[in-house]
Amino acid sequence: MRGGPLEAGEKVLMIDPKGRKYLCTLRPHDKFSTHLGTIPHSEIIGREEGAVLRSSGGALFVAFRPTFAEYVLKMKRGAQVLYPKDIATVLIWGDIFPGATVVEGGGGSGALTIGLLQAVGEKGQVITYEVREDFLRQARLNVEAFLGKVPHWLLKHKDIYEGIEETLVDRVVLDLPEAWRAVKDAAQALRPGGLLVAFFPTVPQVQQMAAAIENEPRLQLQEVFETVHRPWRIQGLSVRPALRMVAHTGFFIIARRLSPA
Ligand code: SAH
Numbered sequence: 389m390r391g392g393p394l395e396a397g398e399k400v401l402m403i404d405p406k407g408r409k410y411l412c413t414l415r416p417h418d419k420f421s422t423h424l425g426t427i428p429h430s431e432i433i434g435r436e437e438g439a440v441l442r443s444s445g446g447a448l449f450v451a452f453r454p455t456f457a458e459y460v461l462k463m464k465r466g467a468q469v470l471y472p473k474d475i476a477t478v479l480i481w482g483d484i485f486p487g488a489t490v491v492e493g494g495g496g497s498g499a500l501t502i503g504l505l506q507a508v509g510e511k512g513q514v515i516t517y518e519v520r521e522d523f524l525r526q527a528r529l530n531v532e533a534f535l536g537k538v539p540h541w542l543l544k545h546k547d548i549y550e551g552i553e554e555t556l557v558d559r560v561v562l563d564l565p566e567a568w569r570a571v572k573d574a575a576q577a578l579r580p581g582g583l584l585v586a587f588f589p590t591v592p593q594v595q596q597m598a599a600a601i602e603n604e605p606r607l608q609l610q611e612v613f614e615t616v617h618r619p620w621r622i623q624g625l626s627v628r629p630a631l632r633m634v635a636h637t638g639f640f641i642i643a644r645r646l647s648p649a
Pocket of ligand 1 (some may be wrong): 469493497
């Protein structure tokens, strides 16, 4: 749901005077409640986004639909999610285009999956491999709570190290602890010119992955990098980086499928 009045059943992000964010699902007879008091959902339903509401304790809250990044940080997690800055990186450096066929492993909490599904659009397809049934279930709940039913998504309860069934895919995206074990199958699944994008939190993983790519004649190692997102605080004359940040998430490694000849 984008635009228009806030409706019962949707998720809404409530922002308090200090900028703290709370995600809640609007239900006609429910109440939003924090240490700053309560606001009946019935006062939020029917209002436009950006509406300012006063809590029973006198605090002013602003109501918005969550952005994708806000939703990812607030949604229920099975596995650790990829941070929004890293999802953004996958989408652009991985060149996830409308209409693309993308194989993803694993599904985790479905954060990256949402980004991939939005980027490929309904003419594309995302095929997600997830080995753990509990994570698979949570990923499905998270994705569908944000996007609704997604016919262009195939979620498989499978170990991606045992093989990738798809062929001639445009992109393979791996957020897995031992993604090097899927390199041969990724090379097999990709079409010539296709991209392999992998993400790892630690340096030894990057080393193993780079070695696996260099040993695979069908792939060319192209880039290894990380991105840093440093938030700033603006408070009157005090304009400076925030004191705390997420200082490390992980590294990207990108390879491309060569032509068979
Ligand atoms: N990118 C995800 C997080 C992935 S966490 C997100 O943004 O939410 C890594 C996931 O890979 C976990 O859910 C784990 O269960 C899964 N996994 C690990 N090994 C796997 C394998 N061999 N095949 C498929 N999934 C695997």
